[in-house]
Amino acid sequence: MPSFPDSYARPTILVVEDDQDMAEEILAVLSSEGYAATHAVSGDAGLAAIRAAPPNLLVTDRMLPGLDGLALIECLRAEGIQVPVLVLSALSSVDERIKGLKAGGDDYLTKPFAMGELCARIEALLRRPVENRETMLVIGPLKMDLIERTVHRGAREVELLPREFKLLEYMMRRPGQVVTRSMLFEDVWHYRFPPRTNLVDVHMGRLRHKIDFPEEPPMIQSVPRVGFVLNDLS
Amino acid sequence: MISPKLVRTVPFRWALGFAVALTGSTIAIFGYIYWQTAQLETQAKDHYLEVEAEIAVQIPAPLLAEQIKIRLANAISYSLYNALFDSQGQRIAGNLAEIPATLPIDGVAHRNCIPASMDGGPHGDKIIFVAQRRPDGTVFVIGRDLDNVIALRDTVLKALERGMIPTIVLALLVGTLMARNTLDRIKTLGRTIGRIMDGDLNGRLPVKGTGDDLDNLSVQVNEMLDSIVNLMGEIKSVGDNIAHDLRTPLTVMHARLERGLAEGGRDALHEIIRQSLSDLERTFATITSLLRIAEIENGRRLRCVTRTELGEILEEVYELYEPLAAVKTLDFAIIHGTPTYVEADRDMLIEAVANLVDNAIKFAPTGGMVRVELIDEPTGPIIRVKDNGPGIPSAERSNVTRRFYRSNKSPPVHGSGLGLSLVTAIATLHGFRLCIAEVDQGSSIEIVCTPGKAPAPS
Numbered sequence: 001m002p003s004f005p006d007s008y009a010r011p012t013i014l015v016v017e018d019d020q021d022m023a024e025e026i027l028a029v030l031s032s033e034g035y036a037a038t039h040a041v042s043g044d045a046g047l048a049a050i051r052a053a054p055p056n057l058l059v060t061d062r063m064l065p066g067l068d069g070l071a072l073i074e075c076l077r078a079e080g081i082q083v084p085v086l087v088l089s090a091l092s093s094v095d096e097r098i099k100g101l102k103a104g105g106d107d108y109l110t111k112p113f114a115m116g117e118l119c120a121r122i123e124a125l126l127r128r129p130v131e132n133r134e135t136m137l138v139i140g141p142l143k144m145d146l147i148e149r150t151v152h153r154g155a156r157e158v159e160l161l162p163r164e165f166k167l168l169e170y171m172m173r174r175p176g177q178v179v180t181r182s183m184l185f186e187d188v189w190h191y192r193f194p195p196r197t198n199l200v201d202v203h204m205g206r207l208r209h210k211i212d213f214p215e216e217p218p219m220i221q222s223v224p225r226v227g228f229v230l231n232d233l234s
Numbered sequence: 235m236i237s238p239k240l241v242r243t244v245p246f247r248w249a250l251g252f253a254v255a256l257t258g259s260t261i262a263i264f265g266y267i268y269w270q271t272a273q274l275e276t277q278a279k280d281h282y283l284e285v286e287a288e289i290a291v292q293i294p295a296p297l298l299a300e301q302i303k304i305r306l307a308n309a310i311s312y313s314l315y316n317a318l319f320d321s322q323g324q325r326i327a328g329n330l331a332e333i334p335a336t337l338p339i340d341g342v343a344h345r346n347c348i349p350a351s352m353d354g355g356p357h358g359d360k361i362i363f364v365a366q367r368r369p370d371g372t373v374f375v376i377g378r379d380l381d382n383v384i385a386l387r388d389t390v391l392k393a394l395e396r397g398m399i400p401t402i403v404l405a406l407l408v409g410t411l412m413a414r415n416t417l418d419r420i421k422t423l424g425r426t427i428g429r430i431m432d433g434d435l436n437g438r439l440p441v442k443g444t445g446d447d448l449d450n451l452s453v454q455v456n457e458m459l460d461s462i463v464n465l466m467g468e469i470k471s472v473g474d475n476i477a478h479d480l481r482t483p484l485t486v487m488h489a490r491l492e493r494g495l496a497e498g499g500r501d502a503l504h505e506i507i508r509q510s511l512s513d514l515e516r517t518f519a520t521i522t523s524l525l526r527i528a529e530i531e532n533g534r535r536l537r538c539v540t541r542t543e544l545g546e547i548l549e550e551v552y553e554l555y556e557p558l559a560a561v562k563t564l565d566f567a568i569i570h571g572t573p574t575y576v577e578a579d580r581d582m583l584i585e586a587v588a589n590l591v592d593n594a595i596k597f598a599p600t601g602g603m604v605r606v607e608l609i610d611e612p613t614g615p616i617i618r619v620k621d622n623g624p625g626i627p628s629a630e631r632s633n634v635t636r637r638f639y640r641s642n643k644s645p646p647v648h649g650s651g652l653g654l655s656l657v658t659a660i661a662t663l664h665g666f667r668l669c670i671a672e673v674d675q676g677s678s679i680e681i682v683c684t685p686g687k688a689p690a691p692s
Contacts, residue, residue: 110522112517112518112521113518114515114518163553189554191581191584191585192581193526193581193585193588198558199554199555199558199592202557202558202561203557205557206557225511225515
């Protein structure tokens with residue numbers, strides 16, 4: 001879970017959601033995660049709030065009375081406000097998802113969803129990995145050479161299959177950040193259909209087996225009901 | 235009597251068209267007969283007059299003049315005009331004042347020469363004349379009108395009139411009757427359709443069994459209604475199944491939470507919440523699968539069809555599921571030969587094959603076998619997924635592609651029961667078929683593809 005030192009301003013999140021119960025739950029979870037979350041009940045109210053004080057992130061429902069979620073995002077983008085946006089929607093089809101992302105949304109989460117998934121995706125948007133040009137990723141004792149395609153934990157070389165390498169690279173670009181099963185399935189495998197059974201867990205289990213030897217402190221940890229996190233052991 | 239609605243009907247228009255065509259063809263036939271007969275009649279007249287003139291040349295002039303007088307006086311001649319003129323063109327005898335101006339004196343029949351009648355007798359443009367110069371220089375002129383040709387024309391017109399009018403009236407009458415009949419049937423169809431639109435889905439269009447166009451259309455509409463009723467039944471059963479699949483875990487959850495509230499121990503409460511969350515996740519997965527099937531079925535079209543190599547799909551699914559198979563110590567392998575191409579949405583096809591492999595791994599016993607084979611048949615490639623699990627009894631094979639169906643024989647394995655429905659939906663969208671093959675042991679499920687174009691030479 002993310003932690004923010006007192007000296008560090010808490011990220012602000014505006015939640016635009018017309019369902020009061022849903023909004024309350026989201027706000028409660030976001031507050032407990034350490035975010036400064038505020039709420040707007042309609043697209044118009046949301047737009048006014050953002051114009052007054054742009055938040056670090058916007059979470060908006062897709063279908064809203066008056067100005068709907070997509071129109072809200074289009075307004076923001078037209079005004080040059082580049083706040084990252086997570087769209088929540090009961091419309092799950094690929095077409096709807098594409099519409100949401102085309103309108104300027106940065107991620108799209110379909111209802112019903114688990115709060116853990118919501119938090120993980122918010123965190124991912126707030127801490128978007130910088131696509132830098134470095135050829136070496138280093139997290140604690142873990143070193144990944146992107147040119148040589150090699151991985152070392154300390155002095156020990158870790159032999160990985162191509163998919164395991166991609167999986168680890170994805171985790172190493174997001175250290176300390178919770179990644180969910182569906183994020184991995186979408187971003188590492190590039191599949192849009194929901195992962196079945198414990199598929200991602202099994203792949204992650206194999207990777208963990210290679211990264212964390214029994215005598216070594218574990219770097220890859222499971223976050224119950226949500227996903228996985230790579231710790232830098234610091 | 236004839237309403238505009240009736241006139242607009244197809245049978246009435248056909249009858250009208252028929253009447254017009256019949257009239258046209260009858261006029262053409264009668265016209266031809268008239269023309270041919272008139273032609274013959276005129277030729278006979280020409281010939282007669284020419285012969286008469288030839289004979290008259292042989293007779294001495296005074297006798298001829300006498301004959302002309304007798305003929306005209308007694309009106310016994312076939313010819314109407316008889317006259318003899320001297321070499322100066324002065325009349326010697328007969329009923330013509332002078333030789334018709336444009337008539338050549340050549341012993342040949344000529345028409346349309348205007349005669350100057352002496353006694354105001356009938357003359358007009360329908361007269362044939364022959365003028366012949368005699369050896370003594372006198373000129374004999376004989377002429378006749380075409381009265382029987384005109385009589386023939388009158389007869390033909392009368393016959394046309396008496397024959398055609400009843401024909402046209404009869405055609406219009408039959409057309410009206412047929413149009414009424416059609417209109418009545420269409421009204422009945424309209425009423426039935428109205429009832430169906432109002433919700434009486436058991437209503438069917440009347441079929442007379444005559445096999446005519448309306449009957450055929452009614453049969454097709456009835457078949458369409460049957461299929462709509464079936465689909466609605468399916469939707470209803472899906473609705474029932476959703477209710478079952480969602481209500482059951484929700485009821486369990488409700489009961490658990492109530493128990494938690496009553497008992498209240500911290501650890502017990504924790505366990506109850508954990509179980510409830512797990513149930514909720516299951517219901518989420520069910521909803522997601524249902525929406526996905528609905529999306530595929532309602533899509534009715536493929537978004538990104540590309541030439542897809544099936545071997546690559548199999549390799550990708552193998553890579554995805556190999557760790558899962560290893561956990562169950564399954565003998566898991568894929569078998570494919572030369573590159574085989576189909577036109578398909580690659581992601582959807584992976585989803586379909588992944589579903590079949592997921593099922594096979596789920597149902598194969600620990601240490602069992604799962605095979606994914608690509609068979610290149612002349613009719614098209616087949617993707618076959620086999621396992622040595624409990625298999626699908628032949629009686630249940632047609633049911634397993636229905637939504638929510640779970641085989642009675644299946645061991646208690648968690649699943650939404652939607653996997654094969656999803657694969658069926660994807661296969662159908664591509665024009666492929668899902669086949670459940672007859673095997674002695676385990677199950678063998680095939681996606682029978684239609685062949686794609688061969689790769690373009692590079």
